[in-house]
Amino acid sequence: xxxxxxxxxxxxxxxxxxxxxxxxxxxxxxxxxxxxxxxxxxxxxxxxxxxxxxxxxxxxxxxxxxxxxxxxxxxxxxxxxxxxxxxxxxxxxxxxxxxxxxxxxxxxxxxxxxxxxxxxxxxxxxxxxxxxxxxxxxxxxxxxxxxxxxxxxxxxxxxxxxxxxxxxxxxxxxx
Numbered sequence: 132x133x134x135x136x137x138x139x140x141x142x143x144x145x146x147x148x149x150x151x152x153x154x155x156x157x158x159x160x161x162x163x164x165x166x167x168x169x170x171x172x173x174x175x176x177x178x179x180x181x182x183x184x185x186x187x188x189x190x191x192x193x194x195x196x197x198x199x200x201x202x203x204x205x206x207x208x209x210x211x212x213x214x215x216x217x218x219x220x221x222x223x224x225x226x227x228x229x230x231x232x233x234x235x236x237x238x239x240x241x242x243x244x245x246x247x248x249x250x251x252x253x254x255x256x257x258x259x260x261x262x263x264x265x266x267x268x269x270x271x272x273x274x275x276x277x278x279x280x281x282x283x284x285x286x287x288x289x290x291x292x293x294x295x296x297x298x299x300x301x302x303x304x305x306x
Contacts, residue, residue, distance in 0.1 A: 137243040138296055141236075143173060144186040148217060151194065155213035156278045163197035163209060170194060185235040189224045193217065214272030214281055218265050225262035234258035257296055264292035 147166040154162035170190045177183045197209035197216075209216060228235040236257035268285040275281040 137239040138293065140242045141239045144184050147190050147194065152213050152217060155210045156282065158210050160201050160210065163194045163201055166190065167194035167198060182238065184238045185224060185228055189220060193220050214285065215269050218269040218272060222262060222265040222269055225258055225265055229255060229258050229262065236261065260295045261292055264288050
C-alpha cells in the first residue's frame with residue numbers, strides 16, 4: 132500500500148490552483164484555461180471511480196468563471212485578484228463542507244483508509260486545518276499587495292498545513 136496517498140491526492144488537486152496562481156501573477160490570460168484543462172484531466176481520472184474530490188469540482192467552476200471574466204469581459208479581476216479570490220473560494224468550500232457535515236478531506240482520507248467511517252474525526256480536523264490555512268492565505272493576499280511576498284508568506288502557511296495533515300494522518304497517537 133502506498134503511504135501518504137491522502138496527501139498525494141490532495142497535492143494533485145492543488146496543482147490546477149498553483150498553475151492558475153502562478154500564471155495569473157504574471158497576468159497571463161491563459162491561466163484559467165490551463166487550470167481548466169488540468170482539472171478536467173483530474174476529473175476524468177476520478178470519473179472511473181464515480182467519486183469526485185470537492186476541491187476539483189470547485190476548481191472546475193472557478194476556472195470556468197475566471198475564463199469567462201478573462202475572455203468575455205474587459206475585467207481582469209481574476210488575474211489581479213487571483214490570490215484572494217482563489218483562497219477565498221477554497222475557504223468557503225472548506226467551511227461549507229464542514230458545516231454540511233461532509234468534510235472535503237474525507238475524499239482524500241478514504242484514498243488512504245477506505246474502511247473509515249463517513250464521520251471520521253480526522254476528516255473534520257484535516258478540513259478544519261485547511262480552512263484556517265485557506266483563510267489566512269486569503270487575508271495575506273488582501274493585505275500584502277506585492278505578489279511575490281504574498282505567495283511566499285502564503286506558502287509558509289500551506290507548508291504548515293501539510294505538516295499538520297501529515298501529523299494527523301500518519302503519526303500514531305499511542306506508541
